[in-house]
Amino acid sequence: MEENSDIITLIMAAGKGTRMKSNKSKLVQKIYDKELVQRVVDLAENIGSSEIIAVVGFLKEQIIEVLGDRVKYAYQNELLGTGHAVMQAEEYLKGKKGKVVILYGDVPIIRPSTLKNLIAKSISQKEYATVLTAIYDNPTGYGRIVRDEGGSIKEIVEEKDADPLQKEIKEINSGIYCFDIEELLLAIKKLKPNNAQGEYYLTDVIKIMNEKGLKTGAVIVEDDTEILGVNDRVQLELLTRVLRKRINNSHMKNGVTIEDSETAYIYDDVIIGMDTVISPNVTIKSNCVIGSNCYIGSNAYIGEGVKILDNVQIGNGVKIKSGSVITKDIIE
Numbered sequence: 001m002e003e004n005s006d007i008i009t010l011i012m013a014a015g016k017g018t019r020m021k022s023n024k025s026k027l028v029q030k031i032y033d034k035e036l037v038q039r040v041v042d043l044a045e046n047i048g049s050s051e052i053i054a055v056v057g058f059l060k061e062q063i064i065e066v067l068g069d070r071v072k073y074a075y076q077n078e079l080l081g082t083g084h085a086v087m088q089a090e091e092y093l094k095g096k097k098g099k100v101v102i103l104y105g106d107v108p109i110i111r112p113s114t115l116k117n118l119i120a121k122s123i124s125q126k127e128y129a130t131v132l133t134a135i136y137d138n139p140t141g142y143g144r145i146v147r148d149e150g151g152s153i154k155e156i157v158e159e160k161d162a163d164p165l166q167k168e169i170k171e172i173n174s175g176i177y178c179f180d181i182e183e184l185l186l187a188i189k190k191l192k193p194n195n196a197q198g199e200y201y202l203t204d205v206i207k208i209m210n211e212k213g214l215k216t217g218a219v220i221v222e223d224d225t226e227i228l229g230v231n232d233r234v235q236l237e238l239l240t241r242v243l244r245k246r247i248n249n250s251h252m253k254n255g256v257t258i259e260d261s262e263t264a265y266i267y268d269d270v271i272i273g274m275d276t277v278i279s280p281n282v283t284i285k286s287n288c289v290i291g292s293n294c295y296i297g298s299n300a301y302i303g304e305g306v307k308i309l310d311n312v313q314i315g316n317g318v319k320i321k322s323g324s325v326i327t328k329d330i331i332e
Contacts, residue, residue, distance in 0.1 A: 006050040006051065006096050006097065006098035006099070006181070007047065007048055007049050007050055007098060007099050007100075007101065007119060008049060008050060008051045008052075008053065008092070008093065008096060008098070008099070008100045008101070008181065009044035009047070009049040009051070009052045009053070009100070009101045009102075009103060010053050010055065010086065010089055010100055010101070010102050010103070011037070011040055011041065011044065011052065011053065011054045011055065011071070011103050011104070011105050012055055012082060012085050012102070012103070012104045012105060013027055013037055013054045013055055013056050013057075013063055013104075013105035014055050014056050014057030014058060014060075014076040014079060014085060015057070015058060015079065015105075015106070016058045016079070017058075017106065017231065019231045019232040020230075020231070020232055020233065020236075021232070021233070024059070024062060025058065025059035025062045025063055026106060026230060026231070027062075027063055027066075027105040027106060028062050028063065028066050029230065029236055031108065031109075031236065031239055031240050031243060032240065032243065032265075032267045032268060032286070033267065033285070033286065034268065034286075035066050036105060036106055036108045036230055037054070037063055037066060037067065037105040037106075037108075038066060038067065039108035039109070040103050040104070040105050040107070040108050041054075041067060041070055041071060043103065043108075043110060043112060043115065044101070044103065046112040047101065047112055047115045047116055047119065049101070051072065051092065052070070052071040052072065053071060053072045053073070053074055053089050053092050054067060054071045054072070054073055054074070054105070055073075055074045055075075055076050055085045055086075055088055055089055056073055056074070056075060056076070057075065057076040057077060057079060058079070060073075060075065063105070072092060074088040074089040074091075074092065075088060076088045080193070080198075080199050080200055081193070081197065081199025081200040081201055081202070082102075082175070082199075082200070082201060082202035082203075083188055083191040083199070083200030083201050083202040083204065083205070084191075084199065084200040085202075086102070086184070086188055086202060087188055087191075087200070090185060090188070093181050093184070093185055094185065096181050096182075097181060097182065098180075098181055099119060099122060099123070099178050099179065099180065099181065100178070100179050100181050100184060101115060101118070101119065101176075101177070101178050102175070102176060102177040102178075102179070102202070103176060104175060104176070104229065106229045106230045106231070107174075107175070107176070107227060107228070107229045107230075108230070108239070109225070109226060109228065109239055109242060109243050109246075110176070110226045110227065111223075111226055114132070114219075114221055114222075114226055115132075115176075117219055118130055118132055118176070118178050118219045119178050121217065121219055122178040122180075122217070125215070125217055126215060127178075127180075127215050127216055127217040128179065128180040128183045128209050128214040128215060128216060129153075129177060129178070129179050129180070129183075129184075129205060129206055129209050129214075129216040129217075130177065130178045130179075130216070130217050130218065130219060131145070131153060131156070131173060131174070131176075131177055131206070131216070131217070131218045131219075132174040132176040132177070132218070132219055132221055132227065133145050133171050133172060133173060133174060133218045133219070133220050133221070134171070134172055134174055134220065134221050134224040134227055135170050135171055135172075135220060135224070136170055136172050136224065137170065139167075139169065139170050139171075139172045140159065140167075141159055142159060142172035142173060143156045143157060143158045143159065143172065143173035143175075143203055144156070144157050144159075144162055144166050144167070144169040144171065144172060144173070145169065145171040145172065145173055145218065146166060146169065147171075152210075152215075152216065152217070153206055153210070153216050153217065153218055154207075154210060155203075155204075155206055155207040155210065156173045156203035156204075156206050156207075157203075158195065158196075158197075158201065158203060160195070160196040160197060161195050161196055171218075171220070173203060174221065174227040175202075175227075176227065177202070179205070183209060183212075183214060184205065187205040187208040187209055188200075188202075188205065190208050191204055191205070191208075192204075225242045228242065244261075244264075244265065244266075245261065247266050247267075247268070247270075248261045248264055248266060249261075251266060251270075251272050251278075254272070254274070255273075255274035255275060256272045256273075256274070256275075256276050256277075256278065257275075257276070257277045257278065258278045259277065259278065259279050259280055260279075260280035260281070263280045263281045263282075264278050264280070264281075264282050264284075265282070265283045265284070266278070266282075266284045267284060267285050267286040267288075267304075268286050269286050269287050270284050270285075270286065270287070270288045270289075270290070271288070271289045271290070272284075272290045272294075273290060273291045273292030273293070273294070273310065274292050274293075275292055275293045276290055276291070276292060276293060276294040276295070276296070277294070277295050277296065278296050279295075279296060279297050279298040279299075279300070279316070280298050280299075281298050281299045282296050282297075282298070282299070282300050282301075282302070283300075283301045283302065284296075284302040285302060285303055285304040285305075285306075285322070286304050286305075287304055287305045288302055288304070288305065288306045288307070288308075289306075289307045289308070290302075290306075290308045291308055291309045291310035291311070291312065292310045292311070293310055293311050294308055294310065294311065294312050294313065294314070295312075295313040295314065296314045297313075297314055297315045297316035297317070297318065298316045298317070299316055299317045300314050300315070300316065300317065300318045300319070300320075301318075301319045301320065302314075302320050303319075303320055303321050303322030303323070303324065304322040304323070305322050305323045306320050306321075306322065306323065306324050306325075306326065307324075307325045307326070308320075308326040309325075309326065309327050312326055312327070312328065312329055312330075313329040313330075313331060314326070314329075314330050315329075315330060315331035315332045316332075317332065318330050318331075318332050
């Protein structure tokens with residue numbers, strides 16, 4: 001990639017999400033007090049995006065209220081597919097060199113390292129499109145990755161357009177891509193809605209680039225929970241569980257004892273020192289710092305931004321207000 005080239009992130013945030021059964025956009029539903037779309041913007045910032053564009057449509061006012069001026073906005077007033085969504089952001093991409101990463105406002109728990117690997121492979125292998133894929137035993141509902149004899153990606157076929165043989169393929173498209181900006185802009189001009197949905201598919205860009213002789217590739221995600229999306233409240237709870245386990249495991253690997261990981265609700269951006277013990281049914285809100293060799297009793301509630309010094313004991317059922325600094329034991 002050239003020295004002055006960009007990494008731009010495009011966030012798809014225009015869908016209706018009617019299965020959430022809510023008057024709110026599904027993208028402003030929260031996991032651990034943070035909106036789904038906010039988490040995706042955090043991710044875009046974490047990978048070093050020089051510019052972040054959200055393509056908004058349905059209930060766009062709610063999304064704009066949440067994101068404010070953290071991003072730029074493109075507007076998709078007619079929901080005619082993912083390719084059409086990219087077309088709406090064309091003005092922000094014109095004249096730019098480098099890579100554009102495509103993310104989704106309802107796929108909020110991808111690890112930054114996964115996206116950095118995607119971008120790094122795209123650059124090092126000089127790929128014009130690099131797709132994040134996964135291997136699913138039951139791939140029903142997902143677009144299939146069709147590879148040629150040499151293992152390169154030939155095309156991506158959506159479930160509704162797949163023939164019986166293609167439906168047997170277990171490698172699926174996550175919908176997350178890293179594209180060369182200039183070639184993506186050329187390819188989307190060739191998109192046509194010749195499919196079962198009558199939409200402009202972004203997946204067709206892969207075939208267009210291959211027909212042009214441009215190199216494309218893939219990165220298979222190791223932990224396929226990262227690409228889980230949220231369509232309803234059942235999936236919202238599932239992703240909350242996945243994130244809880246990921247956060248808790250990280251603390252335990254760093255020397256914290258969590259007596260019951262199923263009931264420890266430790267929010268994002270919490271720092272806990274070694275040899276601290278977290279009892280069952282504890283909630284620790286965001287941006288807390290807990291020292292080493294502390295004890296947090298059962299049913300304790302630690303508000304946002306609390307600081308607890310080393311060797312402090314917090315008794316069962318103790319509630320600590322946000323922003324407090326605790327220097328000595330609180331046993332009640």
